[in-house]
Amino acid sequence: MKQSITHAIGKSRISKTCAFLAVGLLALQAQADEAALYGPSAPKGSAFVRIYNAGNQEVSANVGNTQLSDVGPLGSSDFSFLPNGDYSAQVGAQTLPVKLGADRYYTLVNLPGGQPKLVEEPPFKNKQKALLRVQNLSDSELTLKTADGKTPVVENVAPQGRGEREINPVKVNLALFSGTKKVSDLKPVALARGEAVCLYVTGSAGKLSPVWVKRPTATQ
Missing domain, CATH: 2.60.40 (Immunoglobulin-like)
Known part of the structure; x- marks a missing residue:
């Protein structure tokens, strides 16, 4: 009888050990799958x-x-x-x-x-808002406004300077201004919560190149 009980206890311990090993292997596999999907931390x-x-x-x-x-x-x-x-x-x-x-x-x-x-x-760490940032690498002071020119969004960004503003996540039509003069209409940009979108402006007065720079979609 004692031998039977001892045998049962031994089998129970082995079963538990196998279960722990299986869980550990599954966890390691999950970590490997996650690393393959998102890359290393x-x-x-x-x-x-x-x-x-x-x-x-x-x-x-x-x-x-x-x-x-x-x-x-x-x-x-x-x-x-x-x-x-x-x-x-x-x-x-x-x-x-x-x-x-x-x-x-x-x-x-x-x-x-x-x-x-x-x-x-x-x-940018605000998960409820989106961020519009202007990186002005030109030689002119610039302002980001709504496309109709009525509402300033990021104002008076100095040459070689940076300006930014948190806004609600929407799809917006914006334009770049130098003073009261519209420099360029911009492609519509969709903003998501927690996302920072940068407008990089290069070139010089009269020939500016404004481009939206976002993280590649596949890696976000």
């Missing part, structure tokens, strides 16, 4: 960088060992993470020194006919 204190190509030819870049490859004209990569610190960034055939801070986001801008520029992108 960034370690605490990482820096984040992407490239926006304001030129008219495809370009690739690297920052340290991080590669941002084959970005088409007026296109952008998604953000990649790397340890914070000092790096030499190469954009096409040009290089520039960059300093990347912990938990900060940056865009490397490939400027046609000029030296690439590193632009900081403060993270």
Whole structure:
């Protein structure tokens, strides 16, 4: 009788061990599937960088060992993470020194006919609103307004400066103004909750190039 009870207890322990192993394997498989879907999580204190190509030819870049490859004209990569610190960034055939801070986001801008520029992108954390940001890399002060010119949205953004505003998530028609003069109508942009959408403006007065830059849809 004792042997039978001992045998039953042993079988129970083995069953429990197998169950624990099965759960562990399933958890590991789930983590592997999630990593394949979303990519690895960034370690605490990482820096984040992407490239926006304001030129008219495809370009690739690297920052340290991080590669941002084959970005088409007026296109952008998604953000990649790397340890914070000092790096030499190469954009096409040009290089520039960059300093990347912990938990900060940056865009490397490939400027046609000029030296690439590193632009900081403060993270947006309001999950109830959307953010419109203007990165003005031109030589003119600019204002973002509704397309009819009646309502300022992001006002008086200085040359080589940044301006932004939180708004409700909607689809809006906007235009870029220099003073009271409309510089350019912009493509309609759809804004989602928790999303930051940047208008990058390059070029010089009389020949400005405003482009909406959003994270690629497939990686959001």
